[in-house]
Amino acid sequence: xxxxxxxxxxxxxxxxxxxxxxxxxxxxxxxxxxxxxxxxxxxxxxxxxxxxxxxxxxxxxxxxxxxxxxx
Numbered sequence: 001x002x003x004x005x006x007x008x009x010x011x012x013x014x015x016x017x018x019x020x021x022x023x024x025x026x027x028x029x030x031x032x033x034x035x036x037x038x039x040x041x042x043x044x045x046x047x048x049x050x051x052x053x054x055x056x057x058x059x060x061x062x063x064x065x066x067x068x069x070x071x
Contacts, residue, residue, distance in 0.1 A: 009044065013037025 017033030
């Protein structure tokens with residue numbers, strides 16, 4: 001799901017930017033689309049991270065130190 005919601009839109013924006021730059025020969029369009037793609041990537045990462053439950057369900061009052069089996 002992470003690939004679908006983050007990488008695919010970013011690659012789509014980059015492909016649009018490259019095509020637009022090739023046809024218009026204008027760096028302004030490329031910059032705008034790359035910025036838009038980066039913004040969409042960041043926003044989708046934030047939404048996905050806020051929607052997902054915690055990866056480790058720690059009991060109340062415990063810390064990362066107590067929950068980490070590798071320490």
